[in-house]
Amino acid sequence: MNTLLLRLVPLLLLAATPAQEKLGRGASNEQLIDERLRASVSKGLDWLAAHQHKDGYWAELVGYKLNTNYETLDNRPLPHVGVTSLALMSFLAGGHLPDRGKYGDVLNRGLDFVLSCAQDDGQITQNGTRMYSHAFATLFLAEVYGMVERPEVKRVLQRSVDLIVDSQNVEGGWRYRPFARESDMSITVCQVLALRSARNVGIHVPITTIRNAQNYVYRSAVRGNDRTFRGGWRGGYGDEGGSFRYQNREHTRATFPLTAAGVTTLYAAGEYDSPIIRDAIDFLDKNVVSFSNEWQGHYFFFYGHYYAVQAYYITGDPKWTKYFRTIKGMLLDQQRADGSWLCHTGPGDAFGTAVSTLILQIPLQYLPIFQR
Numbered sequence: 001m002n003t004l005l006l007r008l009v010p011l012l013l014l015a016a017t018p019a020q021e022k023l024g025r026g027a028s029n030e031q032l033i034d035e036r037l038r039a040s041v042s043k044g045l046d047w048l049a050a051h052q053h054k055d056g057y058w059a060e061l062v063g064y065k066l067n068t069n070y071e072t073l074d075n076r077p078l079p080h081v082g083v084t085s086l087a088l089m090s091f092l093a094g095g096h097l098p099d100r101g102k103y104g105d106v107l108n109r110g111l112d113f114v115l116s117c118a119q120d121d122g123q124i125t126q127n128g129t130r131m132y133s134h135a136f137a138t139l140f141l142a143e144v145y146g147m148v149e150r151p152e153v154k155r156v157l158q159r160s161v162d163l164i165v166d167s168q169n170v171e172g173g174w175r176y177r178p179f180a181r182e183s184d185m186s187i188t189v190c191q192v193l194a195l196r197s198a199r200n201v202g203i204h205v206p207i208t209t210i211r212n213a214q215n216y217v218y219r220s221a222v223r224g225n226d227r228t229f230r231g232g233w234r235g236g237y238g239d240e241g242g243s244f245r246y247q248n249r250e251h252t253r254a255t256f257p258l259t260a261a262g263v264t265t266l267y268a269a270g271e272y273d274s275p276i277i278r279d280a281i282d283f284l285d286k287n288v289v290s291f292s293n294e295w296q297g298h299y300f301f302f303y304g305h306y307y308a309v310q311a312y313y314i315t316g317d318p319k320w321t322k323y324f325r326t327i328k329g330m331l332l333d334q335q336r337a338d339g340s341w342l343c344h345t346g347p348g349d350a351f352g353t354a355v356s357t358l359i360l361q362i363p364l365q366y367l368p369i370f371q372r
Contacts, residue, residue: 028321029363031321032328036332040331041094043335048087049106051350054109055079056109056111056114057110058079059079059080060077062074062078062127063347064130069345070345080347080350081133081136082132082136082137083351084110085140086136086358087350088106089140089143090354090358091103092366092367093358094364095364099148115153118159121163131175131178135164142369154203158203160194161195161204163178165205165209167179171183171216185258186261189268193265193369195268211269217266218276220244221242222242222244242280242283243255256283257307257308259284260308260311267311267314277315284311292327292330297345298343298344299343299351302343302351306355308327310362312324313370324363328360331360
């Protein structure tokens with residue numbers, strides 16, 4: 001058994017959901033892992049490794065969401081700390097370790113790059129990346145902490161966590177920049193997952209920070225017959241109870257990705273049994289196919305399923321198995337011959353490939369953050 005597994009086994013024993021306990025730990029996941037999935041992941045990781053810069057990063061378009069588009073800060077790919085962190089997470093999700101094995105050097109060089117992006121105020125950023133990227137970098141450092149004997153990992157991790165805690169606003173959430181007055185669901189979920197992972201490895205995170213974020217998410221839920229948010233997916237609005245809003249404002253969208261983010265945030269905050277969660281899962285069930293077909297290749301698709309796979313995994317069977325078979329089939333069909341996934345709107349193909357391989361590797365159960 002490798003050292004990563006030795007580190008994870010106690011966490012996994014504590015992390016099984018009631019559904020997994022009934023099945024026998026990992027029983028349903030073993031049924032989902034086949035040779036086609038393994039071959040797909042292997043090709044995807046090989047593609048990522050081949051496209052990593054010698055200095056450890058992946059160059060993608062740095063930008064931000066603008067309605068349904070992606071507004072870039074520069075028209076050329078630049079070192080992207082957020083995409084780099086997601087790509088490195090995908091290697092960890094396959095059980096790979098820094099400085100060991102086939103991808104050891106990929107992880108080691110990537111870790112060097114992420115650490116080099118830490119600023120004096122604690123933010124992990126480069127080339128104008130925002131709090132999304134900071135959270136993904138923090139999550140990566142928390143997951144890799146303990147695997148490497150490098151004191152600067154803990155030092156950078158603690159400072160990055162402190163920035164997240166200190167910049168939470170009075171609403172209980174976060175926005176694109178630290179210390180912003182407004183919040184949104186897509187930014188808040190990233191920060192809460194990063195804090196959860198850091199807390200799992202012994203980094204101090206005030207419980208009040210988590211509770212305030214949890215309350216923010218509760219206030220973002222569309223309840224019962226609330227019909228304030230109307231329109232189809234192309235308009236970006238949900239029109240039924242069970243969804244979650246982008247912001248706690250009138251006429252802000254409530255969509256599949258935001259609903260998946262809301263459920264995942266509540267799970268990360270330690271809330272597992274709520275009518276709001278059950279309604280949200282029902283909403284996801286009803287919309288997973290239509291959403292996926294409409295947004296294939298768009299960054300909405302990738303980040304929507306990045307959170308949906310976590311929401312369903314922690315929910316457990318039978319919904320987990322049904323969902324994963326659906327998204328697995330979609331991703332295997334969408335993978336290109338060279339091993340990558342096309343992201344036509346968003347940071348680029350490294351982003352699509354990193355997220356796709358992460359999703360496909362969830363049943364392997366290597367990363368504690370993807371456990372209850």
